[in-house]
Amino acid sequence: MSMTRQAEPAVTTPPAPGPGKETDGRTARRPLALRLLARPEVGVFLGAVAVLVFFLVTAPAVRDGSSMANILYQSSTIGIMALPVALLMIGGEFDLSAGVAVITSALTASMVSYQLTMNVWVGVIVALVVSLGVGLFNGWMLVKTGLPSFLVTLGTFLILQGVNLAVTKLVTGNVATDDISDMDGFDQAKALFASSFEVGGVNVKITVIWWLVFAALATWVLLRTRYGNWIFAVGGNKDSARAVGVPVTFTKISLFMLVGFGAWFVGMHQLFSFNTVQSGEGVGQELIYIAAAVIGGCLLTGGAGSAIGPVFGAFMFGMVQQGIVYAGWNPDWFKAFLGVMLLGAVLINQWVQRTATRR
Amino acid sequence: MTTEGNGTQGAEVKDRTPEDRTPERDAPLVELRGAGKSYGNIRALHGVDLKVFPSQVTCVLGDNGAGKSTLIKIISGLHQHTEGEFLVDGTPVRFSTPREALDKGIATVYQDLAVVPLMPVWRNFFLGSEMTKGPWPLRRLDIQRMKKTADEELRNMGIVLDDLEQPIGTLSGGQRQCVAIARAVYFGARVLILDEPTAALGVKQSGVVLKYIAAARDRGLGVIFITHNPHHAYMVGDHFSVLRLGTMELNASRDEVSLEELTNHMAGGTELAALKHELSQVRGVDVEELPEADALTAPVASSEGKS
Numbered sequence: 001m002s003m004t005r006q007a008e009p010a011v012t013t014p015p016a017p018g019p020g021k022e023t024d025g026r027t028a029r030r031p032l033a034l035r036l037l038a039r040p041e042v043g044v045f046l047g048a049v050a051v052l053v054f055f056l057v058t059a060p061a062v063r064d065g066s067s068m069a070n071i072l073y074q075s076s077t078i079g080i081m082a083l084p085v086a087l088l089m090i091g092g093e094f095d096l097s098a099g100v101a102v103i104t105s106a107l108t109a110s111m112v113s114y115q116l117t118m119n120v121w122v123g124v125i126v127a128l129v130v131s132l133g134v135g136l137f138n139g140w141m142l143v144k145t146g147l148p149s150f151l152v153t154l155g156t157f158l159i160l161q162g163v164n165l166a167v168t169k170l171v172t173g174n175v176a177t178d179d180i181s182d183m184d185g186f187d188q189a190k191a192l193f194a195s196s197f198e199v200g201g202v203n204v205k206i207t208v209i210w211w212l213v214f215a216a217l218a219t220w221v222l223l224r225t226r227y228g229n230w231i232f233a234v235g236g237n238k239d240s241a242r243a244v245g246v247p248v249t250f251t252k253i254s255l256f257m258l259v260g261f262g263a264w265f266v267g268m269h270q271l272f273s274f275n276t277v278q279s280g281e282g283v284g285q286e287l288i289y290i291a292a293a294v295i296g297g298c299l300l301t302g303g304a305g306s307a308i309g310p311v312f313g314a315f316m317f318g319m320v321q322q323g324i325v326y327a328g329w330n331p332d333w334f335k336a337f338l339g340v341m342l343l344g345a346v347l348i349n350q351w352v353q354r355t356a357t358r359r
Numbered sequence: 360m361t362t363e364g365n366g367t368q369g370a371e372v373k374d375r376t377p378e379d380r381t382p383e384r385d386a387p388l389v390e391l392r393g394a395g396k397s398y399g400n401i402r403a404l405h406g407v408d409l410k411v412f413p414s415q416v417t418c419v420l421g422d423n424g425a426g427k428s429t430l431i432k433i434i435s436g437l438h439q440h441t442e443g444e445f446l447v448d449g450t451p452v453r454f455s456t457p458r459e460a461l462d463k464g465i466a467t468v469y470q471d472l473a474v475v476p477l478m479p480v481w482r483n484f485f486l487g488s489e490m491t492k493g494p495w496p497l498r499r500l501d502i503q504r505m506k507k508t509a510d511e512e513l514r515n516m517g518i519v520l521d522d523l524e525q526p527i528g529t530l531s532g533g534q535r536q537c538v539a540i541a542r543a544v545y546f547g548a549r550v551l552i553l554d555e556p557t558a559a560l561g562v563k564q565s566g567v568v569l570k571y572i573a574a575a576r577d578r579g580l581g582v583i584f585i586t587h588n589p590h591h592a593y594m595v596g597d598h599f600s601v602l603r604l605g606t607m608e609l610n611a612s613r614d615e616v617s618l619e620e621l622t623n624h625m626a627g628g629t630e631l632a633a634l635k636h637e638l639s640q641v642r643g644v645d646v647e648e649l650p651e652a653d654a655l656t657a658p659v660a661s662s663e664g665k666s
Contacts, residue, residue: 074581161664224499226489228476236475243437243469245458245487 040297041309044189047295047345048312051319060326065202072204075318076211077266078292079311081285081348083211083218084262086293086310088255090222092147092235092302095138095259097156099285105131105267106277107168110177119185128264134160135260139253161283168279181275193265194273207269211311218307231255235302291338292317295345316341374640386449387412388550388581389434389465394443395605396429403429404605406443408597411550411581418584420625421602427585430602431552434583435467436460461487466548468539468556474529480520483527484509484542501559512545513538533564540571544578551575552583557591569595589625593618601625 036042055062062068067260085098095101105127113123134156141152165175172178180186196205222228230251242248271277294300294311295316320337324330387410395405404426411417422425432438433445436454444451447463456458457467474483481502490501490508506523513520518537520530527535536556543551553572557565572595576582586592594600599616601609601624609616609624 066663220499224502226491226498226500229482229486229500232482233475236477240469240475241486243435243457243467245456245461247458299477303475310397 012310039306040304041045041306041312043348044296044309044312044316044345047348048319051316051341052321055319055323055327059323061326062159062323063083067322069199069202069204069208071318071322072208072315073318074322075315076205076207077269078288078317079211080207080214080269080313081259081262081266081289082244082292082296082310082314083214083307084255084258084299085286085289086296086305086307087218087231088259089290089293089298089300090235090302091231091252092238092257093142093252093255093302094153094290095139095149095256096153096286097134097160098153098259098289099287100157100160100164100261100282101131101134101260102267102270102285103164103277103279104283105264106271107164107177107279109268110180110277111168111171113183114178115171117183119182120183120189121185123180124189124268127267128261129195131260131264133260133266134263135257136253138259139148139256141254143249144258157286162187164279164282166274175278175279177279179275180271186272189268190272193268193271211263214312215307222307223231227251227254230281232303235299235304237303288317288338291342313345316345380634387446388448388585390446390449391430391434391440392442392444392446394433394440394445396433396438397441402605404433404440404602407600407601407607408610411583413549414576414579414580414595415597416576416584416595417598417600418586418596419600419602420586420589420592420621422587422625424604425602426552426605427587427602429605431467431554431583431585434460434550435465435552435651444650458487461546464547464549465552466543466546466550467552467554468536468543469554472540474527474535479524480513480524480527480530480538481506484512484538484545488546508545512541515541517579531564533560533567536560536568537571540568540575544575544580548580550581550583552585554585555587556584557586557588587625589618589622592636593621 013242062071072124077358081098081102088095108130109120109123109127112118112126113120116122138149138153138156141147141155142149145152168175168177192206194206196203198204222231229244230241230248233244233246234248234251238248292313293305293310294313296303296311296313298309317338320341321334324334324337389409389411391407391409393406395407398404407426407430409417409419409430419427419430423453429438433440433578436459438455439453439455446452452459452463454463460467475486478486482505485505485508490505491498492501492504494498509523510520518534518541527538530538540551540553540556556572560568569591572582572584576595582595584592584596591653596613598612599609599621600607601621609621
């Protein structure tokens with residue numbers, strides 16, 4: 001209900017003649033439809049519906065239940081990461097290292113458990129610590145140096161990219177890690193991160209459930225908790241937030257660590273569904289996450305957005321990615337299609353909001 | 360809570376004599392003793408003495424770059440002083456974050472960074488001190504209570520808003536200042552620091568803000584009113600400190616200084632008076648209204664701070 005993103009904070013509103021009774025009743029209630037359209041998550045919802053309808057019409061294969069489950073699975077792997085990236089964006093920062101951090105996490109878990117011949121859960125826990133550590137480093141560097149997050153996380157991105165390749169080659173002598181599927185605890189971990197279940201004869205991956213659970217949790221935190229209030233505040237105006245007593249440093253660092261948590265979760269999913277990890281992967285994914293958040297109506301400069309919007313944003317991505325395949329087109333067109341979609345979504349969103357918030 | 364039906368602020372102030380408040384005078388809420396602040400080799404503030412008493416408005420005046428902002432940043436906990444003493448309730452303190460100052464009851468309303476423009480009014484009102492309900496893992500914002508309280512408090516301050524969900528950036532400058540003042544008063548501030556609250560406002564809106572300054576004072580708060588407008592200061596002030604180039608130029612209570620003297624001090628009057636003879640030689644400069652140097656008899660701050 002709460003966070004309505006108005007087009008611009010209209011400082012151009014005629015100044016009040018004083019806090020007299022005149023103030024009362026000056027703001028006319030806008031029609032419900034317009035108020036709904038002014039919300040970015042409604043805009044992206046309509047966009048997602050449009051893309052869905054488009055592929056339902058052009059690619060008959062999409063109408064099948066298992067195709068839909070596949071599309072949702074594709075969306076969930078993007079969507080789980082898009083959520084913390086969106087929260088971070090609302091908090092006024094972004095993280096270019098998010099894509100390779102996923103691989104770093106998976107590599108860590110895989111190599112720790114394989115090389116030390118331990119239960120995979122040891123690797124999983126170590127990977128969690130490493131992922132949170134990367135987030136902590138990003139946040140701490142940002143807060144301490146005052147550099148823009150673009151620079152700080154670009155540095156981390158390059159470092160992790162290099163470390164991923166170099167350390168994997170050093171340890172395994174290969175660019176991929178060894179298969180860990182026969183190790184202790186693998187089945188348990190797979191059940192948590194990469195299992196699937198049947199719904200009416202359709203095979204649904206568990207990540208879809210996690211995605212929706214995390215989205216609900218993120219929405220609740222964002223709109224109903226003090227921490228959520230702080231996220232909007234540090235993204236909207238860091239100095240004001242600090243001046244009224246919001247722990248800005250804590251909020252920013254914890255948001256980066258939340259991205260680390262997301263990277264760990266998706267990394268574990270990749271590890272336990274493919275059994276091995278390619279060390280060079282993940283590059284470019286960070287931009288997909290950021291794009292999903294932006295399509296989802298999060299303001300690139302911070303201070304506005306939602307957790308529901310990026311869910312639809314990620315769905316649009318998954319839909320297009322799989323839809324092209326089902327439509328029988330050349331998948332090389334995927335990125336071009338995405339670019340057009342990103343620009344289109346942003347422009348439509350902007351236009352809709354301008355129209356809806358016009359006074 | 361507001362002073363209803365009290366004519367103009369100026370008249371209201373004149374009815375009150377300093378004797379009314381003598382019992383409180385011996386216990387300053389906030390006190391600076393020879394306080395100063397250096398940024399590297401730049402001495403922004405030096406040898407400043409300031410006392411803030413309950414139910415009094417202490418005005419800090421000064422031109423641009425006089426050190427007003429540095430002074431309030433020290434008191435509000437954004438910066439730390441590098442010389443002298445800073446006492447709250449007689450105890451020396453050194454704040455490292457604004458939160459610590461807030462916990463001591465020192466609230467600051469900033470000229471420009473008082474609010475987060477994109478956030479709704481009620482969220483801004485409670486930002487940093489949100490009301491919550493429920494046990495920890497499920498502890499959540501008590502939205503109904505916050506909205507109700509914010510509405511009540513704002514109405515008490517005479518601000519009626521239809522929609523507390525509207526982003527605070529859509530309010531006018533005066534309304535935003537009033538929301539910030541109402542917020543500080545609500546959160547039990549004992550000392551309210553106002554950083555040029557009237558600087559960007561029109562005449563009528565300034566009057567409204569001044570009314571709330573008087574209202575806050577009448578509720579027993581010690582108010583530090585930073586301004587470069589001596590007329591605004593004189594309407595509500597009980598004590599006046601003029602800063603110039605980082606040092607105290609004037610430190611006088613209301614009965615020791617007139618508006619004219621205050622204006623002259625504020626406008627660099629002592630310097631202008633000294634230049635009067637020279638200026639009179641220049642064609643096109645009207646020196647008739649300038650005071651003579653010896654006309655400025657108001658007690659000047661102890662010069663020990665000046666070097």
